[in-house]
Amino acid sequence: MSAAAASHPTGPALDIRGLSKTYRTGLLRKSSRAALKGLDLTVARGEILGYLGPNGSGKTTTLKILMGLVLPDGGSATILGSPLREADWRHRVGYLPEQPYFYDYLSAAEYLDYAGRLFGMSAAARRERGNRLLETVGLRRSAGVPLRRLSKGMMQRVGIAQALINDPELVILDEPMSGLDPIGRRLVRDIILGLKDQGKTVLFSTHILSDAEALCDRVALLRGGELLRVGDLAGILGADVSHMEILVAGLGREALDRLAPALKASHPLGDRWRLETGEKSLGSIVKGVEEAGGRVLSVQPVRRSLEDYFIKEVVERTEYGWELEG
Amino acid sequence: MGAGRLARVRAVAANTFRETVRERVLYNLVFFAIIMTLAGLLMGQLSIRQDEKIIKDIGLAAMELFGTMIAIFIGVGLVAKEIERRSLHPLLAKPLTRDEFFLGKFAGLGFTLLVNVLVMAAGLAITLFATGRRVDPNLAKAVYPIYLGLLLVVALALLFSTLSSSALAAVFTVGMVVAGRFSDVVRNMREVAPGAPTWLVRFLYYALPNFRNFDFKDRVAYGDPVPLAALGSVTAYAAVYIAVVLLLGLSAFRSRELS
Numbered sequence: 001m002s003a004a005a006a007s008h009p010t011g012p013a014l015d016i017r018g019l020s021k022t023y024r025t026g027l028l029r030k031s032s033r034a035a036l037k038g039l040d041l042t043v044a045r046g047e048i049l050g051y052l053g054p055n056g057s058g059k060t061t062t063l064k065i066l067m068g069l070v071l072p073d074g075g076s077a078t079i080l081g082s083p084l085r086e087a088d089w090r091h092r093v094g095y096l097p098e099q100p101y102f103y104d105y106l107s108a109a110e111y112l113d114y115a116g117r118l119f120g121m122s123a124a125a126r127r128e129r130g131n132r133l134l135e136t137v138g139l140r141r142s143a144g145v146p147l148r149r150l151s152k153g154m155m156q157r158v159g160i161a162q163a164l165i166n167d168p169e170l171v172i173l174d175e176p177m178s179g180l181d182p183i184g185r186r187l188v189r190d191i192i193l194g195l196k197d198q199g200k201t202v203l204f205s206t207h208i209l210s211d212a213e214a215l216c217d218r219v220a221l222l223r224g225g226e227l228l229r230v231g232d233l234a235g236i237l238g239a240d241v242s243h244m245e246i247l248v249a250g251l252g253r254e255a256l257d258r259l260a261p262a263l264k265a266s267h268p269l270g271d272r273w274r275l276e277t278g279e280k281s282l283g284s285i286v287k288g289v290e291e292a293g294g295r296v297l298s299v300q301p302v303r304r305s306l307e308d309y310f311i312k313e314v315v316e317r318t319e320y321g322w323e324l325e326g
Numbered sequence: 327m328g329a330g331r332l333a334r335v336r337a338v339a340a341n342t343f344r345e346t347v348r349e350r351v352l353y354n355l356v357f358f359a360i361i362m363t364l365a366g367l368l369m370g371q372l373s374i375r376q377d378e379k380i381i382k383d384i385g386l387a388a389m390e391l392f393g394t395m396i397a398i399f400i401g402v403g404l405v406a407k408e409i410e411r412r413s414l415h416p417l418l419a420k421p422l423t424r425d426e427f428f429l430g431k432f433a434g435l436g437f438t439l440l441v442n443v444l445v446m447a448a449g450l451a452i453t454l455f456a457t458g459r460r461v462d463p464n465l466a467k468a469v470y471p472i473y474l475g476l477l478l479v480v481a482l483a484l485l486f487s488t489l490s491s492s493a494l495a496a497v498f499t500v501g502m503v504v505a506g507r508f509s510d511v512v513r514n515m516r517e518v519a520p521g522a523p524t525w526l527v528r529f530l531y532y533a534l535p536n537f538r539n540f541d542f543k544d545r546v547a548y549g550d551p552v553p554l555a556a557l558g559s560v561t562a563y564a565a566v567y568i569a570v571v572l573l574l575g576l577s578a579f580r581s582r583e584l585s
Contacts, residue, residue: 023585061585067419069584087421095419101411103341105348117337118420120330162416 011081013170013201014043014066019075021061021225035061037225038075043170043203048196050212051205052306053222054314059205060098062222063174067095080170091119094168098175098205100159104148108139108158111147112165119166126165133161138187152179160188164195171195173204177211189215209306219306223314233306242304244282246275247297248289255292259285272297334422335430342404342434343441351400351438354392358446361388362453369457378459382547385450386468390543392446393439393476394503400438401483402495404431409584410491418584428579432484432572439476443469467557468546474564475540479503481568482535485575488582506537539563 019039025031036058043049053059064070066077066084079089102111109130116126134140137157147155156179163171176192177185185208192215195202206212212219213233220230229236243264249272256266256273262281267274277285279301286296346352365384369377405428408414414427447469451461482502486495505512513531515522539560545552 064415064585067415069415069418071581071583087423090419090421093419095416097412097415097419099412100416101413102416103345103413105345106341114337114341115416115420118334118417118422120333120421159416166420 010045012042012078013045013047014041014077014079014203016041016062016066016077017075019062019065019077020073021058021065021070022073034225036065036072039222039225039227041220041227041230043201045169045201046196046199047217048192048202048204048215050216050219051203051222052207052209052212052219052310053205053228057222057314058225059222060174061225063095063097063172063203063205066172067097089170091166092169094163094166094171096159096163096171096173096176099178100155102147102155102158102162105146107144107146108134108150108161109143111158112161115162115165121166129165129167130161133164136164136191137161138184153181153184156180157184157187160191164191168200170201170203173202175206176204177206177208185211209310213306221310221313228313237304237306237309241279241301242308243276243302244279245300245302246277246282246285246289247300248273248275249295249297251289251292251294255288255294258292259288262288276302330421331423331426334426335433338417338422338427338430339433339437342431343437346396346400346435346438351396352442352445354396355442355445355449358388358392359449362449365453377457378454379547381453381457381459382450382462382465382468383543385446385453386465386472386543386547389443389446389450389469390472390475393443393472394479396442397435397439397476397479398483398496398499398503400435401480402487402499403492404435404484405487405579406490406492406495409582412584415584424579425576428484428488428576429572432480435480436477439480440473443473443476462546462549464546464549464552467552468542470557471540471542471560474560475537478535478537478540478564478568478571481571481575485571485578488575488579502535503537506535509534509536509538535567536563 016039019036020034021036022032022034025033035056039058039062041062051059051062061070065072066079068084077084080092082089103114106114112130112133113126116129121129131140131143134143137160139154139157139161142150142154147158150158156176160173160176163173171192173192176188180188189211192202192204204215216233218230218232219236221228221236247269251273259275260266262285263275263277265276267276275285282299286299289296362381362385365381369381405414417427418424447465450465454461479499483495483499486498489495490498509531512527512534515527515530516524542552542556544550
């Protein structure tokens with residue numbers, strides 16, 4: 001461990017203060033677009049933080065500034081206790097870029113070896129670590145295949161492996177689930193949870209909100225370059241039940257019309273109906289269904305999901321509506 | 327340069343060399359071998375003094391031509407292609423500085439060209455030997471400046487590669503190489519354009535790389551002496567010019583946004 005890290009062993013893994021970035025575009029660079037507007041964000045050691053936001057909200061810009069790929073206009077950040085401009089932290093951080101491209105004339109094993117050389121690892125350590133990571137990401141049998149012959153999902157796994165080659169304390173993943181099939185997504189979820197078990201810190205951006213719900217201790221929601229909300233899921237979503245969902249069969253149209261005033265919504269599912277109602281109306285709806293000769297197949301309380309929150313906060317609050325996602 | 331920095335530069339250089347080998351850049355050696363074989367067979371018809379000169383001329387010119395093509399067309403992609411494909415993003419997040427990456431790329435292509443030039447020089451010597459002519463050790467005095475010139479082309483290609491796309495970098499580099507080969511035309515520009523300011527002509531003449539400085543082909547082919555002092559001068563010229571171009575390239579690359 002470096003001197004800088006030793007002096008901040010319990011400080012945040014990542015501390016961002018007032019980070020801002022405006023892109024200049026056009027031939028004369030007269031047009032501008034603010035990508036980040038004074039971002040403040042702290043990631044505690046050992047936590048998994050999901051970095052969420054629609055396209056163009058500034059997620060990737062933030063991560064690129066941290067990695068030194070894009071130069072900020074203002075603000076500062078410390079990574080594992082070291083200022084951004086110092087190189088010390090780079091030995092202890094792993095990074096997966098969005099839609100990564102790796103040298104396709106190399107095999108996965110060769111690429112990991114190359115990555116390991118940049119960390120100054122010995123040949124034996126590179127081989128041992130590389131083999132273990134290829135096993136972890138399920139590419140052991142494709143280790144020697146040129147990357148140009150791997151699928152997009154397999155390339156993404158190579159990307160995750162190279163981000164972990166140095167056994168990093170902080171792992172920054174930009175859209176790690178992108179291009180993965182359900183098996184790949186499950187594998188990456190397990191890897192991220194495994195990293196947490198090892199005491200590592202993970203910051204990852206994603207569009208797949210179910211992944212964020214399943215993995216994150218906290219989420220940070222970004223919109224238009226500004227931090228909209230940051231906190232744990234329970235705090236953001238609330239523990240309250242938003243509505244009840246009732247699955248019924250054998251219910252005629254007339255009976256459904258009679259129940260309509262107490263319903264929030266009704267959706268046909270073949271010969272069944274999925275009804276939505278408030279907790280208070282549940283009893284009357286169940287009774288009404290039975291009186292009409294229908295059968296209640298299931299009753300389920302529904303809590304507000306991260307997706308509901310995301311759509312409400314990010315999309316409904318803007319005059320641009322769904323265009324934000326384009 | 328510390329051991330860690332040197333190791334990272336070597337890692338990038340080794341990977342650049344591996345890329346050129348895997349991308350079959352060295353296949354140009356096959357064409358060179360064919361040219362040398364044909365030259366050897368055809369020259370058998372000429373007089374004994376003339377044919378040796380022509381074989382040397384063809385061999386050295388082919389060495390320079392193939393080397394320049396590799397230096398330009400691989401060189402312009404060294405940084406620009408990495409930026410366009412974003413393949414350098416995961417690398418620069420590691421303990422690899424932009425300076426190390428840039429210098430590693432230069433060293434990698436420089437090594438590729440060294441291998442290329444050495445194999446071609448060996449091919450030229452074999453052709454001379456196989457056709458019963460004298461293998462002239464002075465050939466090295468023409469090969470060495472050719473290699474220095476190629477390193478300068480790589481440096482220029484790398485500079486333009488950091489400033490623009492691969493296609494534009496190729497245009498600029500070819501322009502510089504052509505202008506540098508005809509530097510006498512630039513010096514005598516006032517004969518065809520009398521209105522051109524003297525200071526501008528002088529500036530262009532000295533600012534453009536003078537690739538004629540690296541041309542010892544005729545002297546070696548005709549058996550004229552090439553003093554070591556001349557090689558020393560051209561080495562110093564190449565070192566200074568390459569250093570300046572690399573520093574300009576590094577400066578541009580350090581502030582380049584990789585979005």
